[in-house]
Amino acid sequence: MNKRIDIIVVGTGASGLFYALNMPANKQILMITKTTVDASDSYLAQGGICVLKGEADYSSFFEDTLKAGHYENDKASVDVMIRTSPEIIEDLIALGVEFEKKNGEFAFTKEGAHSKARILYHEDMTGKEITGKLLAQIKKRKNITILEEMTMVDLICEDNMCSGVVACDRKGYINLFESDYVILASGGLGGLFDSSTNFRHLTGDALAIALKRKIELENISYIQIHPTTLYSQKPGRRFLISESVRGEGAVLYNRRMERFVDELLPRDLLTMAIREQMEKDESDFVWLSMKAMGSENIKTRFPNIYQHCLEEGYDVTKECIPVTPAQHYFMGGIKVDLDSKTSMKHLYAIGEISCNRVHGANRLASNSLLESLVFAKRAATHISQNYETGKQNKPYVNTNEFKDLEQLKKDYKESILAEIERSKVVELFNHTKA
Numbered sequence: 020m021n022k023r024i025d026i027i028v029v030g031t032g033a034s035g036l037f038y039a040l041n042m043p044a045n046k047q048i049l050m051i052t053k054t055t056v057d058a059s060d061s062y063l064a065q066g067g068i069c070v071l072k073g074e075a076d077y078s079s080f081f082e083d084t085l086k087a088g089h090y091e092n093d094k095a096s097v098d099v100m101i102r103t104s105p106e107i108i109e110d111l112i113a114l115g116v117e118f119e120k121k122n123g124e125f126a127f128t129k130e131g132a133h134s135k136a137r138i139l140y141h142e143d144m145t146g147k148e149i150t151g152k153l154l155a156q157i158k159k160r161k162n163i164t165i166l167e168e169m170t171m172v173d174l175i176c177e178d179n180m181c182s183g184v185v186a187c188d189r190k191g192y193i194n195l196f197e198s199d200y201v202i203l204a205s206g207g208l209g210g211l212f213d214s215s216t217n218f219r220h221l222t223g224d225a226l227a228i229a230l231k232r233k234i235e236l237e238n239i240s241y242i243q244i245h246p247t248t249l250y251s252q253k254p255g256r257r258f259l260i261s262e263s264v265r266g267e268g269a270v271l272y273n274r275r276m277e278r279f280v281d282e283l284l285p286r287d288l289l290t291m292a293i294r295e296q297m298e299k300d301e302s303d304f305v306w307l308s309m310k311a312m313g314s315e316n317i318k319t320r321f322p323n324i325y326q327h328c329l330e331e332g333y334d335v336t337k338e339c340i341p342v343t344p345a346q347h348y349f350m351g352g353i354k355v356d357l358d359s360k361t362s363m364k365h366l367y368a369i370g371e372i373s374c375n376r377v378h379g380a381n382r383l384a385s386n387s388l389l390e391s392l393v394f395a396k397r398a399a400t401h402i403s404q405n406y407e408t409g410k411q412n413k414p415y416v417n418t419n420e421f422k423d424l425e426q427l428k429k430d431y432k433e434s435i436l437a438e439i440e441r442s443k444v445v446e447l448f449n450h451t452k453a
């Protein structure tokens with residue numbers, strides 16, 4: 020298929036959907052997605068979404084974000100994210116998203132490294148609630164088309180100007196989609212790791228393409244490990260035990276059933292402590308107990324976690340569960356400015372694949388959905404206000420390059436992992452110099 024469209028969005032997670040909804044209806048938008056429309060990490064989000072509760076909360080929200088990020092965050096990005104958060108929550112509510120309320124007021128939960136409860140949530144399925152409602156709105160828009168099982172394998176570009184996407188469909192046919200703008204909203208890279216909470220098809224493809232096309236990357240070795248995922252010997256995605264479970268009273272035990280750590284440390288520090296304990300215990304996991312939260316509370320507040328653990332053979336209202344760290348989030352990515360522009364003209368990146376250094380070296384819990392939505396909306400505003408028609412004559416694309424897709428997948432994976440290793444060495448060198 021050869022097709023010309025105004026804008027192509029790669030990915031149907033929260034960032035891609037919110038971007039499309041924020042564009043004017045006179046722009047024809049094509050969204051492509053690697054598997055099914057709801058198979059995104061956004062859909063899996065359990066804990067919630069942070070919001071600034073009022074001016075009095077600003078400095079502690081700012082400080083919590085910077086402290087968790089080891090003060091490597093870009094302060095302007097953090098400021099924009101925090102200041103825009105109330106507007107984003109209003110937008111979500113207007114689009115039909117429901118957050119938990121108590122006595123008519125919003126209920127807030129707390130997660131690791133937050134000094135205050137400032138996280139809005141919907142049971143333990145906040146991501147499903149947000150993504151599901153955004154998707155329902157997208158389906159009403161006549162200017163937006165979604166193609167499932169359509170995988171971006173390259174960008175169409177020349178002289179550092181992007182003019183479309185090369186994509187492979189479920190039958191292996193190569194499609195050339197030309198456009199004025201391309202928005203990369205393709206999520207993280209957990210699928211490259213054996214043990215990750217991410218969907219297996221999220222393999223950071225856009226990073227490999229960026230390397231090939233010499234698009235600037237940032238902090239590519241900054242990969243977050245989540246301290247508590249349900250231990251399992253089965254292959255596949257690791258099931259997350261949300262930080263809000265610890266925020267609401269769950270505790271960690273070593274093999275002698277003794278507490279060994281402050282459960283609300285930032286993710287990277289808690290992961291280190293758990294790994295040390297696992298080594299001492301000569302075990303592949305530590306224990307997590309939710310029992311003190313009470314049976315009814317567990318079932319209503321965390322129905323998804325309760326049900327999943329039950330299916331895996333654990334009744335969390337009565338017994339401990341084995342937990343272990345796993346890859347979870349990517350703080351680095353394609354370098355962008357505050358409007359989500361990349362170093363290539365007419366190419367933007369939003370959500371987890373982008374990096375404006377808002378998370379620094381370690382993301383604060385529940386800042387990710389927020390960041391995805393804030394900077395997706397800014398990209399939409401910037402493009403709408405500065406819209407320029409792109410290249411009319413498509414640069415030559417050699418489709419033979421994509422004949423052996425299995426080999427291409429391997430090459431892309433190797434190039435990303437090699438770049439991560441290279442970037443770690445540069446990091447070490449810079450720290451040694453300092």
Ligand SMILES: Cc1cc2nc3c(=O)[nH]c(=O)nc-3n(C[C@H](O)[C@H](O)[C@H](O)COP(=O)(O)OP(=O)(O)OC[C@H]3O[C@@H](n4cnc5c(N)ncnc54)[C@H](O)[C@@H]3O)c2cc1C
Nearest residue numbers: 030031032034053060061064066067171206370371387388
């Ligand atoms: C289990 C879990 C729980 C989480 N809980 C929270 C939480 O409580 N709060 C919070 O703030 N954050 C949470 N996060 C993180 C957060 O959900 C994600 O960082 C965020 O939603 C990313 O959104 P996104 O739009 O960038 O990417 P995603 O939602 O991952 O979407 C990526 C999209 O890109 C598509 N795609 C990828 N590659 C290609 C390709 N080559 N071609 C075409 N399409 C492609 C995918 O199919 C998918 O549609 C959680 C993450 C996980 C995994």
